[in-house]
Every structure is written in C-alpha cells, then in structure tokens.
Amino acid sequence: MGAVLRLSALSPNIKDRLDFSCAIFDARGRLCAQAAHIPVHLGSMAYAMADLVSGREWAAGDLLVVNDPYLGGTHLPDVTVVAPVFREKDLMGFAVTRAHHANIGAHSPGSMPVSTHLEQEGLVIAPTLLKREGRWQIPLCRRLAGLPEEQGNSQPPMENLRFGDFAAQASACEAGARRLSELALVLPDLEQAFDALNTYGEKRARARIAALPDGEYRFEDVMDDDGQGQQDIVIALSLRIEGDSAFLDFTGTADQVAGNINCPLSVAAAAAYYCFRCLMDDDVPACDGLFRPIGLYAPEGCLLNARRPSAVAAGNVETSSRVVDVVLGALAQAAPDAIPAASQGTMNNVAMGAAGEQGWDYYETMAGGAGAHAGGAGLSAVHTHMTNTLNTPIESLESHYPLRVLEYRIRHGSGGAGVFCGGDGLVRELEFLAEAQVTLLTDRRRSAPWGLAGGKNGAVGENRHNGRLLPSKTGFAARVGDRLLVASPGGGGYYDTKRK
Template structure:
C-alpha cells in the first residue's frame, strides 16, 4: 500500500468516527452531550487494538485505547450485540462516562468494533450531577460491569434494569439511545468499507497503518535526547483532609521505547481523586501524540512503544473500590502537567508551560415541587505559553476539549441565571510569551439546589518554564464566602456561585 492509498484509508475510517459523533450529538437529549459535546467515538480491530478515532476527548480515547483489548477478551461476542460498561476497574474511567461497544461482522467473521463513550450527568449517585465527594465507588452511582444491553439487535432485560436505576429516566434513555444509534451507524459504515476492500485487504491496510504509526513514533524518539527525566507535582487536596498529594515521574527515553515510571507517587487517598491506570495511559499517550505530526494516525502502532509503570494501590493505579470520580477529570490533568514537565527538560522548545490544570467541575441539581433537574459542566481556563505563542485564554486544555454550555441552553433547561461570564484578565503568567487568562462564570440560583465542586490549582499555581511566571490560582465563591477546592453545599434562591478559573503559566523571560 503506497503513501497515498494509506492516507486515503486512514481518512476513510477516521471519517466514520466523525459521523458517529455527529449522530450522537444530534440524537442526544442532555445539554451535556448535545451542547458540551462530552463524548468520544473510535474504531478498533477484531482484537481490540485502536484503528481510528475522532478528535473528541483525549481522556476518553486514550483510556479506551489502553483498555479495549482486555474488554474484548472478557466477552463472548455475537452479531447484533451491544455492550455497556462504566466500571473504572474493568475498562472505564469514572462512572458518568458510559462506554458502548458494538462488534462488526462480515459473513460471520468478526472484522472489528465500533465504540463510543459519553458522559451522563445522572448515573444514579445521591448527589446531583453524579460527581459527589465520595470515599467508595458505590457512592458515585451505578456501577456497570461489561453488560450486554442488546443481543441479536434486541434490547436486553439488563438494559431496562440500568435505565430504571437512574433518576432522570427520559433524558438518560434518550442519551443511551443516541449512543446506540451512533454505534449502529458506525457499524454500517465500517462494514461497507470492509465489504468494498475485502476482509484480507482491510486487515493488511490496518497492519500498514500501525507500521506507519510506529515509524512516526520512532522518529519522535530519535528527536528527543536519550536520558532519564524526573518531574513531580502535587494535587491540591482530596476534599477530605489530605493535601499536597504527590505525583512523581521518572521518564526514560531511548531510541526504541518510552518508560514512564511513576514510582514514588502517593498511595491512594480517601477522596475521589484516585484513578485507574487507563487514565494514566490516556495522559501519557496524549502528550507524546502532541509532539508528533498533525497527520499521525490515531492507531495502536503509535502507542505500543510506551510502557507505563505505577504501583498498584497508588493514587494513579487505585485498588477497587476506591472512589475515582475526580481522578478522571482532575488527576488526569495533573498527570499531563507532570509528563510535560519531564519532557520540557529534554525538548523545552517544544513544550509549553503548565495550563490551568483543572476541568473546574460544577455539578448541581435538585428535586423541588415535583421537578427534578440535574446539571454538570466543566469550565475552561488559561493555556500555558509556548516558545512561539502566547497561551490561549478561556479554553479547555489537554485532557478535555468539551465546549461550554451556552447560556441560552443552560437558562432554558435549568432554574439558573448566568450573571457574569468573562475572561479573568491578568490571571495568566507573564513571560517572553504569556500564559492565557482564565474565566469567571457566575451563576444565580432561581430555586434551591445542591452543588458539588471538584476543582484544582486553588492552592498551587500553574507553573511557568524557563523563567516564565506562574499563572494565578483559581477561586471558588458562594456569595461573599470563599469555598474550598472540593466542596458540596446546599444553596438557596438568590445565592450566587462564582468560579474564577486559573490562568496558564508564562514561558521564558
């Protein structure tokens, strides 16, 4: 297969993921999926190795790439099956992220899988938004071990049980149906590609694609000076008393592989900032992928030279049933900072300063006067400055690239009013190139509610590099009272919640 044929093939299967995403967005019921685009779509080969993905959520996709082979091996697959799972210890990330996997068959032969992962604001936790300050996995909602929700293209009894366990059945059912539809469309499109090429030629093309991805990874490794690079950073807290929780990395680079050894990282904690190893893989894969050419295919071959080591029972390789809701969103962002910090010692001209370092999670809802509502979103901040550019302001960075919930949508769906939404001027670090500024989002409550905040960089600033200044820490306020980084509180009518997100670090002097 020559370079042109390979490029066309890669684009062809990647476009299937894009189409799956379009179906999922347009069919979904919740603002979290249809407006914020908190979902991801991918294609895998018959063994569960990544073939293609859309440019969706890095923490979703990297973790799926890492865990999918184990999922495939666990299940007796049949045509017409659809599998659902969210168990972080069996291939998921955290409970709100529900993954649906569908095998694709041609003439009785399995030729691949299509999958999508979408964030459900209601996954059955007691706390609205299903992002509680929990100490145990079961407190975070419904745990779905790999379960067939469809068999032979027919809805299973298990699927009905899952839907009935959720608080917002209509919205949840709509989002699940959108995920099913996205996979069905992806399976149709993938089958048409395989039928057009023939199964043998399709599999040979995947081999060529992985070999090409591997060559690009080798070129990157030859560009990075051989050595062992050390870096560590800390999480602010776990919300339950533990502070300055260390993530430590020794990154070994040689001409043929990467070894990311996280020995020395703090043991798992009581709060929910723990995470499974699949989230670590997502962070490491992401940083190396950012250093590769734009046309690098998103396939297994790109990542197979990366080895990850983390002690079982540590913060980043937690033991079930440790709570993990914030690990996927907050610890993942700190892992990216740590990998960037290590690599910046080797190729400082190619890595930026720390970005705002938090997804600034806001979960809220209530049941009043017979009306139940449930809302979740992440809020952007400042991007770190780089050698050739100022950091962008008011954006999501690294492990998520979701959009904000538009004010019109938020106020239409929920008893909320957005009083202020603006760039937080001056929050980015100074330097030869500046860090981007964060955001201020202030929300007034029109009905009583319960809110949970899971945020970071409220005590430790996003660092600069090569003499650049750090960005400002974030702040959380309820009326005139400053809130902790991770907190769960009740609010009354007329109360105002203000989230001031961190800026990015500056680069150089």
C-alpha cells in the same frame, strides 16, 4: 458516529458541550481510528479495549455497555457502548462510543459527588449486553433509566431523559458498525490495512521519540487536596528515553487517598499517551501503533493505579490533568522548545441539581488559561489538554435549568507573566432560581500552574458561594437567590521578561 450522537442526544451535556468520544477498533481491540474528541476518553479506551473485548462470544446486533473504572472505564458518568462489526460471520472490529451522563445515579445531583467510595458515585455497570442480537435487554434499559426493572414491558423507555442518551450512543455505535461493515465488504484486505496503519503509526512514533536525547528526566507536581483533609498529594515521574522508546515510571507517587482523586491505570496511561501524541505531526494517524513504543508503570495501590473500591470521580478529570503537567514537565527537559508551560491544570467541575419528580441535573467543566510556549502566548478561556468539550451556551443553560448567568468573562491578568504570557482564565457567576445541591471538584486553588524558562506562574483559581471562599472540593446546599462564582486558573508564562 459523532454527528449521530450529537444530533440524537437529549442532554445539554452531550448535545451542547460535546462531552463524548467515538472510535474504531480492530477485532483484537486495537485502536484504528478516532474522532477529534476527548483525550482522556480515547487514550483510556486505547489502553483497556483489548481486555474488554477479548474472550467474549460476539454476535451481530450485540451492544455491550460498561462504566466500571476497574474494568476498562474511567469514572462512572463516562459510559462506554461497544458494537461488534461483522463481515458475514467474521468479526472485523468494533465501533465504540463513550459519553458523560450527568445523572448516573450518584448520591448527589450531577453524579460528581465528594465521595470516598466507588458505590457512592452512582450505578456501577459491569460489561453487560444492552442489546443481544439486536434485541433491547429491557430490565437493563429500565435500570439505566432509573426505573424499576420489574415493571418493564417489551419496549425500552425511550421517552426517559436518562435513557435517551444511552439510545443515542447505541445509534451512533450502530451507524459506525454499518459503515465499517460496508467497508469490509468492498475491502477484503481490511484486516491487513488495519495492521499496516498501526505499523506505520508505530514507525512515525518511534522516529519522533528517537529525535529526543537519551536520558532520564524527573519531574513532580502536587494535587491540592483530596477533599477529605489530605493536601499536597505528590505525583512523581521518572521518564526514561532510550533510543526510539520511552518508559514512564510513576514510583514515588502518593498512595491512593480517602477522597475521589484516585484513578485506574488506564486514566494515567491516557494522559501519558496524549502528551506524546502532542509531540507528533498532525498527519500521524491516531492508532494503537502510536503507543507501542511507550511503556508505563505505576505501583499498585498508588494514586494512579488505585485498588477497588477507591473513589475515582475526580481522578478522571482532575488527576489526569495533573499527570499531563507532570509528563510535560519531564518532556520539557528533553525538548524545551517543544513543550509549553503548564495550562490551568483542572477541569473546574461544577455539578448541581435537585431530586424528585421535577428534579434536574447539571454538569459542566469550565475553560481556563493555556500555557505559553516558545512560539507565543497561551490562549485564553479554552479547555486544555485532557478535556476537549465546549461550554454550555448561556441560552441553553438558562432554558434547561433554574439558573441565571450573572457574569461570564475573561479573567484578565490571571495568565503568568513572561515574554510570552500565559492565557487568562474565566469568571462565571450563577444565580440560583431554585434550591439546589451543589458539588465542586476543582484543583489548582493552592498550587499554581507553573511557568517555563523563567516565565511566571499563572494565577490559582477561586470558588465562592455568596462571596465566601470555598475549598477546592466541596458540596453545599444553595437557596433561591444564592450566587456561585467560579474563577478558573490562568496558564503559566514563558521566558523571563528580563531575558536578553
């Protein structure tokens, strides 16, 4: 599925950066298999898919599309396409893709605005059929392409760049559905096999959690700001390990804010699931059973369980990264040798472009430093934790967009000091060859990635426009010849250098 999506997508965001994920679910919406794609996509799908697919009359050839964060999505650019899988007339499961679309119709290019309301962030797609029994729903196709619905014809606008990526997702889902349908024909006990897989996954997860000492472990960290004036926004966790189960209580977390770092509970769940998955051996299957021993609560209306229509564009990318830091910080008290220091703690979101007939949309997340650990130094210049994408290669970036890359290097010395040093971040400087509207959604510009066991903190990041220091979340108009520099944070160090 991932290969089909990558090779048929049109945008660099999907075909070069690989900002997409693919997974298989059973007929009840329980995760059965996933590709090694993006944790925030996959964990949130695992959390929300059962509610999304239940209570619907599915038919062969249907394709469902949705991006509503409050109905199983994450943020609006991440669009989910779901294909049901049948064996004759029996529903066997679902093939699912989720991909990040750089243009989902937001008020600013790149569809990652400094927003205060969900509607400012682009087109909100409630669960809707993109195909009904194999037939494209042309008005919706044209709407997704940003075209007038009433001028449609009998064919979807395949030549349209925006719709081309939706068509690629559809193809990937249909490829997965065909393969799973073929498997169902030769394996009459496929449903029992799914059940057995999840039972085994649960057994392995419970065994790993049972190896942790019982107790209650508390940790808290902060988001720098919400882009609307509120700073040092607390995420608090009380983690209880009891036997072979874990419960995460985020009571004490700040209320939802005016800016767009809020997130639905599914995103917080994805971050928590990811942290526990990292504790397990590589051969443990990524399935619904892994998450059954893990309970989670966040008060309704708080930063991690926001109410509609709170803005959420940065919650999926920035707040999820901080939830990982908080969960790992608590787990480090229970399993100190198994948990690394904090990694960069941000995805360094850069979005830009221009409107009009010759308009363009560019979006990228930037790598940074990984936290050091008991076994060695952190990696430098890597995407960490909740993102698992690549960079846009310089050749692709410069051929698709009116930009020139002036500098792209490792930010030496940005990793935290220690017996094992944190990984270093990156420096990337762009020159604008055309006017553009730019949005930055970043974090760890005030609060540094923390070290462990006496290791020092990593360096905070920086954003600069023509040398002038910028806030962590901001938008501005760039003119021809302007320069944008983003320096990503380093990871935290491990062990005090004076440790004997």
